[in-house]
Amino acid sequence: MAAHCIIVESPSKAKTIKKYLGDDYHILATVGHIRDLPKKELGIDTKHNFEPKYVALSGKSEVILNLKKAVKGSEKVYIATDPDREGEAIAWHLAHLLGMNIADVNRVSFHEITKHAVQEALTHPVGINVELVNAQQARRVLDRLVGFELSPLLWKKIKPSLSAGRVQSVAVRLIVDREEEIEAFAVESAFKVTAQFLAEEGNAAETVNAELSKRFKKEDDVRSFLESCIGARFRVDDVDKKQAKKQAPAPFTTSTLQQEAGRKLHFSVTQTMMLAQKLYEAGHITYMRTDSLNLSNLALAMIKTQVSGMFGEEYAHPRKFKTKTKGAQEAHEAIRPTDMSRQEEGENKNLRSLYRLIWKRTMASQMAAADVERTTVRIVNDKNDERLEAKGEVVTFPGFLKVYQSDDETENMLPALKPGDPLRLCEMDATEKYTQPPARYSEPMLVKKMEELGIGRPSTYAPTISTIQNRGYVVKEDRPGEDRDYRQFTLKDGTIVREIKTEKANAVKSKLFPTDIGRVVNRFLINFFDDIVNYNFTARIEEDFDKIAEGQMEWHAMIREFYDPFHARIEEALDKKNETFKGERLLGSDPVTGKNVYVKIGRFGPMVQLGESKTEEKPKFASLLNGQRLDSLTLNEALDLLSFPKVIGEYQGESMVVSFGKFGPYVKHGGKFYSLPKSGDPAALTAEQAIELIETGRDKQRNKTIHDFGKEKIRVLNGRYGPYIAAGGKNFKIPKGTDPQSLTPEQCREIMEKSKKTKAKSKK
């Protein structure tokens, strides 16, 4: 048994440190937090100084048992949880759980996981910083109070199972606010004028692309400008050259990795984090949940060697980056490869491309700035006073661009021109351009915004974005956009042509949209708890947490000051017993029955209602369809929805009924269900279309079964993912290269046996 024991948070980290220290140390991992407030109850005594009730986390009993055993058998125990607020708290909980005296704890901090840094840190242990622990307790208690008092209020006032919190509610607000900005945006258009010239250079002619510095609002102005250009003589007025530098990017943090992997590789934030976790566990990269831009000295030297070796000394530019992120805790290094000489790592395409991205960015961060020369040529003519500009950009020294380019880097060369040079006009276009509303958030852009506001942490960005989607506040969607006409004038060979063309406007891919529920919840929170969903709430309370950490504020007092007025407002809202907040709107009355028609949020989401609630006669209900909005639904649309289930005809002696189920609209015929295609309006479905649907559905059913071996109930079926074997309620994959048509019952049994064995193996 080793004489010394070191406790860290991550098992992978434990493994790495073991390599550095050898058998003298027993190294264990807590695998994150080990104690927390209870899951099912508030766990805070608000009447008695907010005394928190901490319990060991469920599922952690084995970890805790192992820790206890190891500590008992060790002469000296070092607690080396992460050097940040949460890490300090884990150390403190650990000490309590292991029955150690807080004052006797040997607390060490590894700011980077290198042999030297670890050995160095072990030589000067300190005590637990109880003030930092108190800052964490304040953070934890405040989040619990906000979450566990606001959420039940939403259950009562809006809909069950909803949630609200300091972080998620602000994330939802960002998306709702952006959507409202887009809705309020007034689109305008103006004509952008571009021209193509030829410059004589020796015997050859070179093209120069230029743009008019101003845009025309009115069609008449465009026309008269173009007319005045017919037969005009163009010449260069002046040439302006500027040297500029493009600075190398900082190495990756969690947030910037998510952004770049989203932009360049089209990964969702969850996908990026899962891949990064794999690379980390395989030892290819450093820890992937970090807000630090720091690189260890060892890493700096290693990167410099790699850069110099590949590109030459003049490309190496070692530097340290300082974080600008509010509230950054910098417990780890930036995300980088552990071995820069490895240009490729990872066992599949996605892992390899993410590794490659990290490798390139790390290299770039230690490379020289790029030098570019920006040229602006101003062009005038003898017929009017307007000026055109041609812009060129040439990279004179690529620096970091050798390895790391962003998408918008295009070189645009201009011929050598001097003032007075004549230019021959080939073509001039005036194209109507529309102003763009602000862009909707993608997942990584939302993370970026959250980081700027200081809400959430590297370990919670991806889970928070999943939560707001799981709660139904937000959906990630593609929208195809609509066709939009625009006007274009072309001046060529002395004549002007006017055309109307069409473009796709407002098409989006993988962007976040608020749902009706998201909007209603957001409106409710802004109305009654504006201070908490305020963008600056976190930043303000973080200042208090800092004061607690510095010993200048007492944490119970801080929580008291927050809680009393907050709780009073919760009580106040609860007192208004019969007042709900379901975004209800009266649309009008049904012409047939004369009853009122409403839209509102129901127990299962947005719905329309015919007749009054709380009356003798039960009202009729119908859910809104995808794409229909609480705020914009019309009376006619509502009446359409209420017309279901609807008999649309008869076929083979049975009636056909159209309605909506769990899985969308369907036709019911002879006790069987046939789903409607996603495109198309269920209200407009004709009897002929329904019959076709029924027939193709029957065909599919017939093709589904390849074999039915009867005995032992083994069947070979065609499924969503291709042919498979179904037996005893379980499904089995058919190995590649096997023809499902030729399978015998014996072969099926063999395949099933094999698959059971490999499953048993993978469990171990």
Add this chain to the structure above:
DNA sequence: CAGTGAGCGAGCTTCCGCTTGACTT
């Protein structure tokens, strides 16, 4: 696998932040 929504009342839902698995059609 093919709704639901009143009212009664049981019992459930919920936060943020730190870590990995255990699951697969």
